[in-house]
Amino acid sequence: MITLRNVVLRRSAKVLLDGATATIxxxxxxxxxxxNGAGKSTLFALLNGTLHEDGGEFVMPAQWRMAQVAQDMPETDQPATDFVIEGDTALLAAQKEVQAAEATDDGERMAYAYMALHDAGAHDAQSRAQALILGLGFTADQMCNPVNSFSGGWRMRLQLARALMCPSDLLLLDEPTNHLDLDALVWLESWLKRYEGTLVVISHDREFLDAITNVTLHIDAGKLTRYGGNYSTFEDMRAQQMELQQNAYAKQQDKIAHLQKFIARFKAKASKAKQAQSRVKALDRM
Incomplete structure (x- = not known):
């Protein structure tokens, strides 16, 4: 469970979250x-550990593995499939341990290292990576092409595939549909619906959010409000809340006008002075 209690987050002198509380x-x-500018990316920075709270309490399970799409444009002549495979950090760690174990000539350590490598999915890593690449719109004959041979949008698709390749308990996606066509978008929606971890996604694509999310977290005026349901449900509930607030405000304004009228009329009369003073206090409270 991810918990924020009265969290304060600043970027330079600007306070983006001020006493925000939420649970995921x-x-x-x-x-x-x-x-835009409400603090969505700043909250992501808190979740991925690149930013720490300035106040309040932020708690996330220490054992959770986190994955997100790198925002930098990859510059490498590495084959596309190999580039995506390297997104599997558990597999990379297991491969390094095998190399270290073989260098020591320690039989027991090598046995454990090979078992860990198998458990990390070394036997099907290539097929898993290529399934992601194909799903995101690449053709079979492009899977071994150098990363630098692709345009910027396609390289960002490879960054997305690399993030999906990484075993994770928490997946952070910031505008993941920006470089996708319809077929790749439909595939990604299907993949995310099957994803068993916790997903937090920022997107301006309403239909995408409706398709994959079951909770909406709204940042407004430095606060976090949690809504059960997808984006359309959030919009409906938000509209209802705003209507109720507007009605309550209108009633309050009517009452204020009535009090002001009474005060103006009777404040100079000795017989009504006490009642007028009482209404002045009521007006101050409002």
């Missing part, structure tokens, strides 16, 4: 929404 449960698929 394991396995939930959360759409993070809010106007």
């Amino acid at each position: 449960n394991p396995g939930e698929k959360v759409g993070l929404v809010g106007r």
